[in-house]
Amino acid sequence: MVSPTPAPASPASPASPFPSSGRRVLVSGASRGLGRALAQGFAANGDRVAVHFGSRREEAERTLASLAGSGHVLAGGDLSTPDGASAVAESAGEGLGGIDVLVNNAAVNLPHPLATTPYDEWARTWQAHVSVNLLATAHLSHLAAHRMIGQGGGGRIVNIGSRGAFRGEPDHPAYGATKAAVHALGQSLAVHLAPHGIAVASVAPGFFETERVAPRLSGAEGEAIRAQSPFGRVASADEIAAAVLWLASPAAQWASGTVLDLNGASHLRT
Template sequence: MTAFEPPVPNRQRVLVTGASRETGIGAAVARAHAARGAAVAVHCRADTAAGEAVAAKLPGSGHLTVTGDLGDPEQVARVVQEAVDGLGGLDVLVYNSGMYVEHPVTRTTYSEWQSLWRRHLDVNLLGAAHTAWCVVDHLMRRPEGPAGGRIVMIGSRGAYRGEPRTPAYGASKAGLHALAQSLAVDLAPHRIAVTALAVGFTRTDLTAGLLDDPETHEAVLAQHPLGRVADPSEIAAAAAWFTSAEAEWATGAVLHLNGGSYLH
């Protein structure tokens, strides 16, 4: 963990996982929260330098970086505790960590199939469940009580339209949406709101290859009535609203944020 300045009191304290890619959704979510005055813990899996670069560029002060593989339950607990210690507590979790590795069933060996399913579920679904447990445990024990806590899960339209090249990804994101809704009902009496975003195609460094390749560019755009894909800032704006005080009534919602490319 690397802290840039001491925690600042009376600010929303936010842990954003999977936020170390400057052009990614997680970094955009971190920027959106910092811009409205929050103190942010930027999580990265292994590249601490990249996480620190994102944190250093956030507006305001009091931000920090936490590092760990959220597919490992022990590392999850450490990451959350470091965020709690570094920020002086937590109010918000935005779970953006995820993996996407192609493994079509007809072109994958059985051993590869098992390994990739296990890893997708460990990171995309179980990692979210374990991180949420640790954050909820903190919210329930903090002196001011759990009310006002927020959890946002960054899901995918692939949970509904299917992911034939990456079936474990689609299944894990469907489970992520169900997890968010289950937690929303369970935690409502404690005034902890839980939501999810079913995100569509978004321009990041991970998707730039498809968007910049003439062979795939038109096929991707053809899915979208607006004739473009999302910018990470658009996803971040929705996440920031879901974590606001005004969004408590949205608990249990799964927002389909895909530019009309899939209607559900």
């Protein structure tokens, strides 16, 4: 009997030098809410975290004090300007001795329904959203990626986008538009940075509970929000953070370029 010819072995993938813990992580907008949950998740994983804050220093200090392990730092600064973003990246990189992971979480989300918003306020609100949600994400990504390239060993960038980029945000159109742009930016960078071992991905959360939105989850409005998902609830910040930690892990390199929906089946893309 003739023995079957064995199938040719697949070429072995080179071992990634990107570590599973002990990484240097910059989380923007980490003074509270999802940013705090992200910082806590990375710290519990054994990573060292730079906790960025804009104006809420006391809350950022509470985040810092809540982190497991040691070696974490504060990185304060205004991300709405290129110089401010540069200062934050420099502070984080110097404090941690480098940057291996960037999570672009800082965002503005101010209501501005077109029909009832005066033009001057409309223009200011759009500028604020573009400056923080989109340009700060682009600037920090540039700064962190250059550090990662110089360090060698690859890296991760994870952007916090939104379900609103796909289903629309009638009362927050600049938020929806800038989050859609963040998704597109992440996909462009995923292609460009792959030769350097840097994976880039985004998450698109639906409604999740934080201190800021807690009042909206009471009464009839809260019932309507929870009813958006067939699970009859909203997400926790920890659930969103868990997905981000996976995308930032060595196991998730092949997810580079993805936009991961995290909305409890409240909006299904086709």
